[in-house]
Amino acid sequence: QQQVKQSPQSLIVQKGGIPIINCAYENTAFDYFPWYQQFPGKGPALLIAIRPDVSEKKEGRFTISFNKSAKQFSLHIMDSQPGDSATYFCAARETSGSRLTFGEGTQLTVNP
Amino acid sequence: GAVVSQHPSRVICKSGTSVKIECRSLDFQATTMFWYRQFPKKSLMLMATSNEGSKATYEQGVEKDKFLINHASLTLSTLTVTSAHPEDSSFYICSARDLKGYTFGSGTRLTVV
Numbered sequence: 334q335q336q337v338k339q340s341p342q343s344l345i346v347q348k349g350g351i352p353i354i355n356c357a358y359e360n361t362a363f364d365y366f367p368w369y370q371q372f373p374g375k376g377p378a379l380l381i382a383i384r385p386d387v388s389e390k391k392e393g394r395f396t397i398s399f400n401k402s403a404k405q406f407s408l409h410i411m412d413s414q415p416g417d418s419a420t421y422f423c424a425a426r427e428t429s430g431s432r433l434t435f436g437e438g439t440q441l442t443v444n445p
Numbered sequence: 446g447a448v449v450s451q452h453p454s455r456v457i458c459k460s461g462t463s464v465k466i467e468c469r470s471l472d473f474q475a476t477t478m479f480w481y482r483q484f485p486k487k488s489l490m491l492m493a494t495s496n497e498g499s500k501a502t503y504e505q506g507v508e509k510d511k512f513l514i515n516h517a518s519l520t521l522s523t524l525t526v527t528s529a530h531p532e533d534s535s536f537y538i539c540s541a542r543d544l545k546g547y548t549f550g551s552g553t554r555l556t557v558v
Contacts, residue, residue, distance in 0.1 A: 367546070376451070376538045376549035377489070422488060431477050431542060435488045 336360055337425050339436025346413055347444050354408045354439045356423035361404070363425040367433070368397065368408045371420045380408070380421075413443045447473050449541050451550025458529055458557055466524045466553045468539030474519035475541035480512075483536045483552075495522055529557045 339356045346352045356366075365384060369377035383390045383397045383406065390397045394411040410417055423436040448471040458464050468478060477496050481489040493514050495501035501514040511533075513525040522541075526533055534557045539550040 369549075374536075374552065374554065376449075376540075376552045378549065379546060382546065432479065432491060432494055433540075433547060437488050438486075440486070 336434045337423060337436045339423050339439060341439060342437065343440040343442075345442045345444065348414060350413050350443070352410050352413055352417075352441055352443070354421055354423070354441070355405065356407065356425075356436050357403075357405045358425055359404065360425070360427065360434075362427045362429065363434075364428040365426040366397070366399065366406050367424050367426075368395070369422045369424065371422065371438075377422060410441075413441075415443050415445050417441060418443050447541075447543065447545065447548040449475075449539065449548045449550040451539050451553060453553060454551060455554045456556070458555070460530055460557055461528055463525055463527045464529055464555060466526075466537055466539070466555075468522045468524070468541065468550050470520045470541040470543070470548070473541075473543045475522075475543055476519070477542045478516055478522040479540040479542070479547075480514060480522075480524050481538045481540065483538060485536075489538060492524075526555065529555070531557045533557050 337358050367382035368380045370380050371377040381392045381395045383399050385401050396409040399406045421439045424433040450469045452467050480492045483489050492507045493501040493503045495514050495516040497516050497519045503509045516522040538552045
């Protein structure tokens with residue numbers, strides 16, 4: 334059972350565009366929501382993370398928007414570049430647990 | 446920032462042999478380490494969770510006798526794929542957790558021929 338649903342599965346934007354990736358969850362016990370970037374043949378790298386007591390967090394060109402009542406969160410990439418082309422995963426962790434639950438991933442392509 | 450070193454990055458082995466993958470946290474002590482398996486264009490699938498000095502907790506459907514996990518210290522965990530078969534070919538990734546969050550290794554591409 335997939336506890337974190339991620340969309341879209343793939344996304345193509347032009348350089349400078351603002352791709353948006355969405356995730357939704359059902360488990361209200363989740364208290365930590367990170368986003369990871371993965372290049373082919375490499376492990377995931379943490380981009381940015383948020384906790385449910387804030388509605389938005391920005392780090393550089395990456396912004397997380399969090400809607401606690403809707404149980405949704407999204408990643409926005411400002412001024413996207415071809416080097417941002419990668420697979421992005423959202424994840425969530427329960428308050429009482431240690432394991433991360435991952436979304437299905439979004440393959441982003443930024444065209445020059 | 447935190448660094449997790451995973452070795453080897455690629456390994457090819459013959460069917461029936463065993464392969465060991467190492468995961469080290471270089472500049473921090475990991476309270477918990479995780480092992481994942483990832484199929485092409487798919488998400489990460491958690492195989493097991495291990496805490497230093499205790500037995501690993503395996504996810505449902507993961508054979509503990511086939512995928513041996515040893516977490517001997519706060520900085521080292523190993524995954525041994527025993528009696529490997531071609532269907533074990535995959536990308537294996539470790540992750541280490543400390544108080545600040547989760548750091549992933551660079552992954553190991555295992556090919557069983």
